[in-house]
Amino acid sequence: MTQPGNHPSLSQLPPPAWADDEIDLFELVVGLWRRKWVVLAVIAVALALAAAYLLLTTPVYESSARLRPPLASQLAAINETGQLTLSPEEAFGRVIFEARAISTQRQVFDAFKERFLNSNARSDALAEQYFLLNFLPASSTKVDGSGKNDVLAETTATITFKHADNQFAADISNALATAARSRARAGVLDDLRVVMETRIRVLESRIVLGADELKRNDQDTVVQLQEADELRRRDLQDQIAALTRKTRQLRLDKITELQEALAIAQSLGIEDPVTMHMMSNRDGGNESVAFRAELSDGTRDPLYLRGSRMLEAELAALEQRTSDAHMEPRLRDLQEQLDLLEKNRRIELLQGRENYEALAENTGALRAEITQLRNFLAASYADVKMARVDKEAVARKTPIRPKKALTVAIALIAGTMLGILIALVMAAVQNRRQPPPAADTAQ
Structure with missing residues (x-):
């Protein structure tokens, strides 16, 4: 049995293992400086990957056309008929509805189909797939309304399209704006024509009924x-x-x-x-x-x-x-x-x-x-405008993605952080591999 008097004293016990795990900032900085080439290499790799991403990624350009409500004078020809009353807000609402309608976007897509698809991919199935998966997500219509306390502001609609060709994106945006206005105008004129033709038939029936009654x-x-x-x-x-x-x-x-x-x-x-x-x-x-x-x-x-x-x-x-x-x-x-x-x-x-x-x-x-209504039907209504073009879409030189400055900044930050992390791990591994210093012998 071990004798109680033979136990070592507390002062003679070895120090715990965690006593050497304290962080020395000076040694940390020195260790990072010794491995600065590792950090720089990681940063260089990150920047190289960012550059490869920028070079390999197709840039996407965005173009927007902005529309405003029409003037009351531009709707006077319709309102003067007395058969249909249309305010500028209602007319502009029809334009917004047509801009968001899939039929309008399909009309524009069909008009530019040859520029969207090459000659080998113009089948109906591929065209429909491209329209649903590429064209529709690339187009959008945003409506900005006036504030409650801002009596001078007015509602505007921004029609946006994104594409790899900046000029093509501008052409599609302008085409969508034009198609929305044309379709809204055609719809209103069709409604007016139907209302007037119905009114003419009613008046003619009244004449016939009056003659029959007489x-x-x-x-x-x-x-x-x-x-x-x-x-x-x-x-x-x-x-x-x-x-x-x-x-x-x-x-x-x-x-x-x-x-x-x-x-x-x-x-x-x-x-x-x-x-x-x-x-x-x-x-x-x-x-x-x-x-x-x-x-x-x-x-x-x-x-x-x-x-x-x-x-x-x-x-x-x-x-x-x-x-x-x-x-x-x-x-x-x-x-x-x-x-x-x-x-x-x-x-x-x-x-x-x-x-x-x-x-x-x-x-x-x-x-x-009836004669007056027939004259209204024969009118051209060329002065009727459903919306005003506040700004036409133009080809932009700067793509919306990828963003070069942001991509390089993210690559630089990520490379730096990753390089430092790797350097720290390498320093920790090296410290673990070094033998601990020899303990002093007891006196």
Whole structure:
């Protein structure tokens, strides 16, 4: 067993291993300086890789075209039609929508397809793949709106395209801006044309409906007039028939009266017309004659005083009469009214109408509006602008990537840090490989 008195004291124990791991900045700097060529070599390699990256990477250029809303005067030709109201903000919104539309970008792509693709890669499949994977990601439209407190600012749209050819990028940006404005203008004019053509059809249908309504009204009026004429005709015929019967009856009554007077005249032997005074003188004061004379005072003379010859002639004339119309003046008036009913000029005029459209109500105003709309349709609207070009895209000389200064700076920083790290690791490894210094022997 080990004796307790044989244990070494604490002062005689060896120092711990970590006692030599303290960092000496002077030795660190000296170690880095000794290995400066390693750091410089790493920096040189990093710079060489950066240079290779810059040389091998295809530069990408970016070009932008900026658009502004149109002036109100540039939309006046559309707004003056009264069929479509378009504010500058709405017009500019259509341009922005068309700039972002895939159909617009495809139109521009198809126009520049030969410059995008070589002759060996112009198949539809490859073109579609290039359009989806390269063209669409390279184009963008950014809208900058005005602030709430900035009343003088306005909305702008920036159409950007990126490509390895700086001039090509500018051409595509300008083409996209032009296509967006053209398509927006064509869309508005198509809407205006459809609205005006629809309005013309509505107005023409109104004219036709007005003519049809007038025709139906005329037909109804003709029926009403014919019914009124028929009613009036029957009423007149009834009046004429009643008056005819009355005059005939009066003639028959007159014949009866004349026959009685003829019988009296024949019985009295009166052949020629006489008066009551002559009769009284001839009868020598006969009481009966005197009595008749007294009865005849103040009244018309009896018919038998006309004498039998006159009465016979008058009676023969009455019996031979075939019409008694001349005896009743009202019959002539009624017959005249009945004859007038045979031809109703208003009915003839209504039935003879052919051009009902010219007679329909408001036809003139409707046709004037149609003529105005047709003139609007025939207009060219060349002054209509959906947006103003604030800045055209130009070919830039500096690519957006790769950025040479940034790439070199990153390579320099990364190479320096990596070189220092390698130098430090090499110094640490060398220190580990050196034997530790010999420990002092105990006294």
